[in-house]
Amino acid sequence: xxxxxxxxxxxxxxxxxxxxxxxxxxxxxxxxxxxxxxxxxxxxxxxxxxxxxxxxxxxxxxxxxxxxxxxxxxxxxxxxxxxxxxxxxxxxxxxxxxxxxxxxxxxxxxxxxxxxxxxxxxxxxxxxxxxxxxxxxxxxxxxxxxxxxxxxxxxxxxxxxxxxxxxxxxxxxxxxxxxxxxxxxxxxxxxxxxxxxxxxxxxxxxxxxxxxxxxxxxxxxxxxxxxxxxxxxxxxxxxxxxxxxxxxxxxx
Amino acid sequence: xxxxxxxxxxxxxxxxxxxxxxxxxxxxxxxxxxxxxxxxxxxxxxxxxxxxxxxxxxxxxxxxxxxxxxxxxxxxxxxxxxxxxxxxxxxxxxxxxxxxxxxxxxxxxxxxxxxxxxxxxxxxxxxxxxxxxxxxxxxxxxxxxxxxxxxxxxxxxxxxxxxxxxxxxxxxxxxxxxxxxxxxxxxxxxxxxxxxxxxxxxxxxxxxxxxxxxxxxxxxxxxxxxxxxxxxxxxxxxxxxxxxxxxxxxxxxxxxxxxxxxxxxxxxxxxxxxxxxxxxxxxxxxxxxxxxxxxxxxxxxxxxxxxxxxxxxxxxxxxxxxxxxxxxxxxxxxxxxxxxxxxxxxxxxxxxxxxxxxxxxxxxxxxxxxxx
Amino acid sequence: xxxxxxxxxxxxxxxxxxxxxxxxxxxxxxxxxxxxxxxxxxxxxxxxxxxxxxxxxxxxxxxxxxxxxxxxxxxxxxxxxxxxxxxxxxxxxxxxxxxxxxxxxxxxxxxxxxxxxxxxxxxxxxxxxxxxxxxxxxxxxxxxxxxxxxxxxxxxxxxxxxxxxxxxxxxxxxxxxx
Ligand SMILES: Cc1ncc(C[n+]2csc(CCOP(=O)(O)OP(=O)(O)O)c2C)c(N)n1
Ligand code: SF4
Ligand SMILES: [Mg+2]
Numbered sequence: 137x138x139x140x141x142x143x144x145x146x147x148x149x150x151x152x153x154x155x156x157x158x159x160x161x162x163x164x165x166x167x168x169x170x171x172x173x174x175x176x177x178x179x180x181x182x183x184x185x186x187x188x189x190x191x192x193x194x195x196x197x198x199x200x201x202x203x204x205x206x207x208x209x210x211x212x213x214x215x216x217x218x219x220x221x222x223x224x225x226x227x228x229x230x231x232x233x234x235x236x237x238x239x240x241x242x243x244x245x246x247x248x249x250x251x252x253x254x255x256x257x258x259x260x261x262x263x264x265x266x267x268x269x270x271x272x273x274x275x276x277x278x279x280x281x282x283x284x285x286x287x288x289x290x291x292x293x294x295x296x297x298x299x300x301x302x303x304x305x306x307x308x309x310x311x312x313x314x315x316x317x318x319x320x321x322x323x324x325x326x327x328x329x330x331x332x333x334x335x336x337x338x339x340x341x342x343x344x345x346x347x348x349x350x351x352x353x354x355x356x357x358x359x360x361x362x363x364x365x366x367x368x369x370x371x372x373x374x375x376x377x378x379x380x381x382x383x384x385x386x387x388x
Numbered sequence: 389x390x391x392x393x394x395x396x397x398x399x400x401x402x403x404x405x406x407x408x409x410x411x412x413x414x415x416x417x418x419x420x421x422x423x424x425x426x427x428x429x430x431x432x433x434x435x436x437x438x439x440x441x442x443x444x445x446x447x448x449x450x451x452x453x454x455x456x457x458x459x460x461x462x463x464x465x466x467x468x469x470x471x472x473x474x475x476x477x478x479x480x481x482x483x484x485x486x487x488x489x490x491x492x493x494x495x496x497x498x499x500x501x502x503x504x505x506x507x508x509x510x511x512x513x514x515x516x517x518x519x520x521x522x523x524x525x526x527x528x529x530x531x532x533x534x535x536x537x538x539x540x541x542x543x544x545x546x547x548x549x550x551x552x553x554x555x556x557x558x559x560x561x562x563x564x565x566x567x568x569x570x571x572x573x574x575x576x577x578x579x580x581x582x583x584x585x586x587x588x589x590x591x592x593x594x595x596x597x598x599x600x601x602x603x604x605x606x607x608x609x610x611x612x613x614x615x616x617x618x619x620x621x622x623x624x625x626x627x628x629x630x631x632x633x634x635x636x637x638x639x640x641x642x643x644x645x646x647x648x649x650x651x652x653x654x655x656x657x658x659x660x661x662x663x664x665x666x667x668x669x670x671x672x673x674x675x676x677x678x679x680x681x682x683x684x685x686x687x688x689x690x691x692x693x694x695x696x697x698x699x700x701x702x703x704x705x706x707x708x709x710x711x712x713x714x715x716x717x718x719x720x721x722x723x724x725x726x727x728x729x730x731x732x733x734x735x736x737x738x739x740x741x742x743x744x745x746x747x748x749x750x751x752x753x754x755x756x757x758x759x760x
Numbered sequence: 761x762x763x764x765x766x767x768x769x770x771x772x773x774x775x776x777x778x779x780x781x782x783x784x785x786x787x788x789x790x791x792x793x794x795x796x797x798x799x800x801x802x803x804x805x806x807x808x809x810x811x812x813x814x815x816x817x818x819x820x821x822x823x824x825x826x827x828x829x830x831x832x833x834x835x836x837x838x839x840x841x842x843x844x845x846x847x848x849x850x851x852x853x854x855x856x857x858x859x860x861x862x863x864x865x866x867x868x869x870x871x872x873x874x875x876x877x878x879x880x881x882x883x884x885x886x887x888x889x890x891x892x893x894x895x896x897x898x899x900x901x902x903x904x905x906x907x908x909x910x911x912x913x914x915x916x917x918x919x920x921x922x923x924x925x926x927x928x929x930x931x932x933x934x935x936x937x938x
Pocket of ligand 1: 188229232233256260263
């Protein structure tokens with residue numbers, strides 16, 4: 137019998153702890169596939185965050201070094217400078233990257249650090265119980281924005297990827313989603329391209345992935361996926377935000 | 389000036405003594421590079437600015453040298469973590485508010501068991517305080533400083549020569565025990581120049597192999613380094629492991645220096661620059677016939693508890709002098725275990741006493757206790 | 761022997777270099793030396809100073825509370841340091857730029873018009889080295905030969921002609937006072 141679906145080599149046998157319908161699971165899998173397909177398992181090092189993906193080192197069968205909350209870009213900077221021929225990526229949630237780690241991220245991008253960041257935007261602080269995140273959209277209810285996010289009280293959400301696209305040192309920035317097979321495929325291609333951008337030495341690359349958190353959104357899986365299409369993408373439009381490689385837009 | 393010093397430093401050593409006159413902050417940088425440090429990450433703050441300035445030039449001239457002026461002390465300590473995970477010898481330096489910001493990373497370094505060297509050219513505090521030399525970061529350095537149950541090796545040099553030797557040694561200790569090492573200096577030590585005999589340049593390739601680094605899982609199983617240990621039993625085990633390491637360090641790495649201990653009726657306890665000033669004071673007083681000695685802890689953690697306790701066999705009176713409000717004093721009291729009498733004199737805020745002034749306070753205590 | 765000297769002037773007058781040179785020369789004579797430049801906020805406002813201690817014994821503190829010698833290159837320096845010098849101490853002052861004179865009667869004062877003397881040199885430079893020449897002549901803290909050696913080590917390696925002009929400046933200052 138022909139095997140048509142199996143666990144990527146660069147994922148361990150450990151089952152994920154993520155909630156059903158969580159975007160982290162899908163994303164882990166496709167990152168694993170990309171690592172396999174690009175034959176990177178022996179030369180890639182991942183930097184997991186504080187967040188729901190904190191245990192990513194239990195799932196990826198690659199070298200991984202934990203960062204404290206928000207400091208992934210700084211840690212990866214040190215690592216990449218020490219090991220310029222390895223592929224270094226951080227994996228960070230929206231709270232991690234766009235609140236506590238904003239400075240580290242913007243500066244890594246501005247320095248043109250040759251690293252890749254996978255930015256998982258689920259609009260909430262998943263790990264700590266669904267509090268408001270810097271990417272929580274106006275009107276969205278969270279445990280710390282009970283009546284919905286209100287700009288007068290809570291301020292506006294941050295479009296970090298757009299900000300990073302302005303940074304002179306960033307090379308490739310794309311926003312994708314993992315709420316449908318088509319979007320998942322696109323995400324996978326985007327991640328592969330980001331790694332290629334790093335391999336070719338262009339500088340900072342980042343893929344923002346809109347990702348469902350059914351648990352804290354208090355929605356079913358299907359509903360969560362629909363909500364991304366209908367509500368979230370209106371605030372966080374999908375597409376390539378920056379590409380200095382000269383490839384045609386979306387050509388990958 | 390920096391460039392004049394740099395060029396002086398590069399001179400062939402034809403001079404009468406094989407020494408160079410260097411500023412403390414430059415000494416730190418040079419000794420680090422010679423110890424094999426190839427990664428420096430920092431952020432400007434007085435009185436340690438000459439460290440990043442020196443490193444920016446020096447590391448650009450050695451193979452594999454990396455200097456980054458980070459966006460903050462938080463970022464710089466995490467860059468250190470990254471370089472250390474990758475197996476490099478890495479250093480950062482700062483003072484006062486910057487060292488406070490680094491505490492997050494220092495706690496992680498300890499938990500992750502990563503070697504690193506952190507230099508604190510301390511200044512007056514709390515808050516922004518000032519930029520004058522101070523010893524008010526003793527507690528922060530010796531008690532861990534960040535969250536969690538951990539200790540750092542803390543070395544407190546009192547001259548540019550010792551700054552060179554201890555910075556050099558710090559990298560070896562950090563690697564040997566897989567733990568962060570703090571060099572606790574102060575503004576004066578960072579700024580002053582003294583003749584220094586520099587340690588020899590190590591060959592990076594000859595440094596002991598590290599079997600735990602993250603370099604890509606080539607030809608071996610993948611590895612990870614983490615500090616999150618959710619299972620309390622496992623975390624307890626990790627804490628015990630750290631504790632056993634700390635016990636080993638406590639046995640093997642205590643450093644101190646005593647002078648004039650033999651016939652003394654009063655022992656002064658002081659560290660760093662304060663010890664140097666106190667020693668000058670004591671010399672004056674001994675010339676006047678007073679039997680006073682000094683013990684100078686060089687490693688503040690591990691602290692020379694035993695050496696001080698040992699002194700109580702002969703000496704009953706201890707005089708602790710610090711440029712703070714009495715921090716090492718607590719360790720001295722712990723060391724004495726109720727034996728002997730302790731007197732404290734300190735000046736916080738960046739005040740530098742002269743040997744003459746210190747000799748006055750010591751001698752008045754000496755006579756008050758009818759020791760002479 | 762323990763000798764403390766403070767050098768003071770405004771930024772650009774080369775006072776830190778004077779201290780650095782004196783300490784280097786002291787080191788060559790196998791003495792203990794420390795050199796503590798002013799730093800940070802102290803330097804704002806354009807004044808700089810530098811304290812050098814030279815001793816045959818261990819040096820307790822690099823801070824000179826009561827220096828034996830003060831080398832003062834501008835007016836603010838005179839006001840700041842004239843009362844700190846030890847009784848019986850010596851002040852070298854740059855009489856090209858300092859109009860007033862110390863009011864204390866217990867000090868020895870040497871006036872050296874270093875900016876005017878510098879005009880005799882090519883490029884009108886080296887007033888700090890001229891002062892250093894006068895300073896070592898009168899104090900004997902280090903020998904002329906050692907100071908020449910220090911100049912050579914510090915400037916000669918980079919540019920022999922800079923060494924030559926500095927040596928001329930040193931000689932000029934050395935010969936100015938007798
Ligand atoms: C300094 C610090 N503050 C707070 C925390 C607690 N904390 C852990 S994860 C997290 C937020 C995670 O949210 P996000 O980055 O969006 O990741 P998600 O869990 O949603 O994937 C917080 C606040 C921490 N670990 N460190
Ligand atoms: S809380 Fe949300 S982000 Fe975290 S695992 Fe569950 S679904 Fe995923
Ligand atoms: Mg999140």
